[in-house]
Amino acid sequence: REKVEITKEQQALMKIITDAYNRHQIPQDVAKKLLQDQYSAEENFLLLTEMATSQVQVLVEFTKNIPGFLSLDREDQIALLKGSAVEAMFLRSAQVFNRKTPSGHTEVLEERIRKSGISEEFITPMFNFYKSIGELHMVQEEQALLTTVTILTPDRPYVKDQQAVERLQETILDVLRKLCVLQHPQEPQYFARLLGRLTELRTLSHYHTEMLASWRMNDHKFTPLLCEIWDVQ
Numbered sequence: 312r313e314k315v316e317i318t319k320e321q322q323a324l325m326k327i328i329t330d331a332y333n334r335h336q337i338p339q340d341v342a343k344k345l346l347q348d349q350y351s352a353e354e355n356f357l358l359l360t361e362m363a364t365s366q367v368q369v370l371v372e373f374t375k376n377i378p379g380f381l382s383l384d385r386e387d388q389i390a391l392l393k394g395s396a397v398e399a400m401f402l403r404s405a406q407v408f409n410r411k412t413p414s415g416h417t418e419v420l421e422e423r424i425r426k427s428g429i430s431e432e433f434i435t436p437m438f439n440f441y442k443s444i445g446e447l448h449m450v451q452e453e454q455a456l457l458t459t460v461t462i463l464t465p466d467r468p469y470v471k472d473q474q475a476v477e478r479l480q481e482t483i484l485d486v487l488r489k490l491c492v493l494q495h496p497q498e499p500q501y502f503a504r505l506l507g508r509l510t511e512l513r514t515l516s517h518y519h520t521e522m523l524a525s526w527r528m529n530d531h532k533f534t535p536l537l538c539e540i541w542d543v544q
């Protein structure tokens with residue numbers, strides 16, 4: 312089997328991205344909040360919009376640490392952020408969902424999310440995605456690189472210089488591929504499975520506008536930033 316080796320530059324790239332990913336976490340842990348109390352559909356919707364708003368701000372800060380991102384055309388940087396924000400939010404939610412909480416808490420968390428106000432039809436696809444991410448048992452470097460690959464998707468709407476984005480994405484994909492081979496030697500298909508989750512993620516993200524519109528309450532209020540990013544209101 313060919314010897315896979317991560318170069319010094321790739322090691323440095325991975326460290327920059329992983330450190331930035333871990334630094335730019337959302338301050339309060341929503342899972343703990345959800346485990347503490349049961350909230351009404353209105354309170355949960357407010358919590359969701361607060362979490363999503365801070366997640367977008369965290370995402371902007373994170374992208375500044377992706378080598379080459381700030382050298383992209385300015386409008387393309389915005390198009391990539393706008394195009395990946397929902398997917399990054401579901402990826403982050405999946406990671407929070409799968410974070411090892413004391414046994415029994417996962418069921419409570421699952422129940423709180425099920426009863427949050429989201430309409431029943433979206434629970435199954437959302438949990439299927441969370442569980443398929445959980446089964447991968449990604450190390451934090453893989454999580455950080457996967458989020459970066461998602462952000463650097465060349466075919467987002469309104470991206471002008473797709474080649475420039477493709478070149479950056481390929482650099483990250485090469486490191487991620489090697490990392491997967493080194494981290495999961497018994498599973499040669501692991502990298503392919505990981506990328507397959509991005510397809511599932513994109514499908515889930517198509518539902519998000521309906522998820523919001525069908526939240527069991529009237530008069531859904533959004534922050535100005537979310538109106539920009541979520542195409543709502």
Ligand SMILES: COc1ccc(-c2nc3ccccc3n2[C@H](C(=O)Nc2c(C)cccc2C)C2CCCCC2)c(OC)c1
Pocket residue numbers: 337341342345355356358359362363366400401403404405407408423424427429519522523
């Ligand atoms: C668009 O529809 C969604 C999106 C996300 C979730 C979601 N899946 C979660 C998995 C684990 C923990 C919490 C989880 N969330 C919400 C959350 O805040 N996600 C979150 C965000 C938004 C940013 C950063 C980080 C996170 C975790 C809770 C918001 C308050 C009601 C309950 C869900 C969702 O659940 C119904 C519906």
